[in-house]
Amino acid sequence: MTARALFRLPYSDTYTIVEQGSGHPEELAAYGALDGREGFVIAPFAITAAEPLLLLRPDRIETRRTTSETEVAGRARRKHGADAADRRAYAGDFARCHSQLLAGRFAKLVLARRATERMARRVDAEQLFLRACRLYPRMFVALVEAQRCGTWLFATPERLLSGTSGRWHTVALAGTQRLDGDAARFDCPPKPHAPADETIAWDGKNRREQRIVADYIADTLRPLTTGLSRSEARTVRAGNVIHLRTDFDFTLADGQGIGNVINALHPTPAVCGLPKDEARRFLTTAEHSPRSYYSGFMGPLNICNETHLYVSLRCMAIDGDSCSLYAGGGLLTDSIEEQEWLETEAKMETMRNVIGDTVTDE
Numbered sequence: 001m002t003a004r005a006l007f008r009l010p011y012s013d014t015y016t017i018v019e020q021g022s023g024h025p026e027e028l029a030a031y032g033a034l035d036g037r038e039g040f041v042i043a044p045f046a047i048t049a050a051e052p053l054l055l056l057r058p059d060r061i062e063t064r065r066t067t068s069e070t071e072v073a074g075r076a077r078r079k080h081g082a083d084a085a086d087r088r089a090y091a092g093d094f095a096r097c098h099s100q101l102l103a104g105r106f107a108k109l110v111l112a113r114r115a116t117e118r119m120a121r122r123v124d125a126e127q128l129f130l131r132a133c134r135l136y137p138r139m140f141v142a143l144v145e146a147q148r149c150g151t152w153l154f155a156t157p158e159r160l161l162s163g164t165s166g167r168w169h170t171v172a173l174a175g176t177q178r179l180d181g182d183a184a185r186f187d188c189p190p191k192p193h194a195p196a197d198e199t200i201a202w203d204g205k206n207r208r209e210q211r212i213v214a215d216y217i218a219d220t221l222r223p224l225t226t227g228l229s230r231s232e233a234r235t236v237r238a239g240n241v242i243h244l245r246t247d248f249d250f251t252l253a254d255g256q257g258i259g260n261v262i263n264a265l266h267p268t269p270a271v272c273g274l275p276k277d278e279a280r281r282f283l284t285t286a287e288h289s290p291r292s293y294y295s296g297f298m299g300p301l302n303i304c305n306e307t308h309l310y311v312s313l314r315c316m317a318i319d320g321d322s323c324s325l326y327a328g329g330g331l332l333t334d335s336i337e338e339q340e341w342l343e344t345e346a347k348m349e350t351m352r353n354v355i356g357d358t359v360t361d362e
């Protein structure tokens with residue numbers, strides 16, 4: 001085995017292992033090259049020679065049951081204190097983005113950062129994958145191991161594109177609130193199609209942030225699709241935070257492939273900004289830590305005729321005894337730096353809860 005991916009779909013009690021038996025995953029030059037292909041895809045935020053778009057060949061596919069252990073509930077993790085240098089670097093990045101927003105160069109920018117945790121011992125990535133499956137039943141959980149991209153663990157709430165042959169689905173997910181105290185036990189929706197809890201209040205800034213994403217997706221998909229439907233925005237839970245989500249369903253217009261749809265959608269203003277190409281260029285230089293495979297996308301492509309591509313969020317890169325966690329948040333002109341920092345901390349909790357009590361204090 002030279003590369004492998006493990007993935008668990010939301011609400012499923014089984015996970016799938018996809019292994020490539022020999023050689024390295026294929027490097028593809030562009031999203032269009034995904035049309036008609038089969039395998040497990042892992043795409044970076046921006047394709048470069050150092051961080052290519054990879055397609056893992058499914059030489060072996062196995063499905064296993066996730067265990068029903070509840071061992072995770074009481075795990076205590078030692079207190080985490082953000083590094084002062086990280087905090088200062090984020091403040092600098094925020095100021096750079098905010099001045100661009102105030103100058104009217106961008107309608108929205110998503111600023112991201114990285115935090116590295118040193119572990120007491122070498123990380124057992126597969127154990128962490130299984131723990132993430134137990135902790136986050138609503139999320140798409142995946143572990144990818146390949147020489148070219150390294151080892152990544154994800155527990156993401158954001159679908160980029162999924163479907164079988166006929167109907168396709170995507171979402172506009174944005175706006176974030178932390179669930180604290182008793183509210184953290186709150187479940188919305190408890191099952192895939194259950195009604196959402198509409199007692200939750202959202203402020204204007206979060207609603208605008210999410211509407212920008214939903215309008216962008218609708219405008220992008222309209223010329224490429226037929227029968228496009230758009231739901232109302234509703235509240236959904238993702239671990240210890242909640243978001244606003246609009247669902248889209250569509251059929252591809254004649255002559256359209258999903259590679260073209262991905263090329264048009266990715267990266268959406270849920271993870272990048274508007275206008276898209278300028279925002280992507282700006283962020284790749286403005287952010288002090290490169291995003292690598294964070295905020296790209298990954299998932300099975302045409303495996304057993306099903307495609308489930310998710311945005312690579314709530315994730316970490318694992319390297320020996322070190323875990324690099326990534327998170328970002330959408331900025332508008334009225335964003336407040338301290339609140340945005342706390343939002344990235346809340347999103348990083350998703351992976352901090354997975355590494356649990358193995359974090360050391362050094």
Ligand SMILES: C=C(O[C@@H]1C=C(C(=O)O)C=C[C@H]1O)C(=O)O
Pocket residue numbers: 110112158173174175176209243270271313314326327328329330347
């Ligand atoms: C950028 C991230 O999340 C995205 C940004 C959100 C926001 O700005 O409110 C919410 C959900 C995601 O679309 C992340 O998790 O790192």
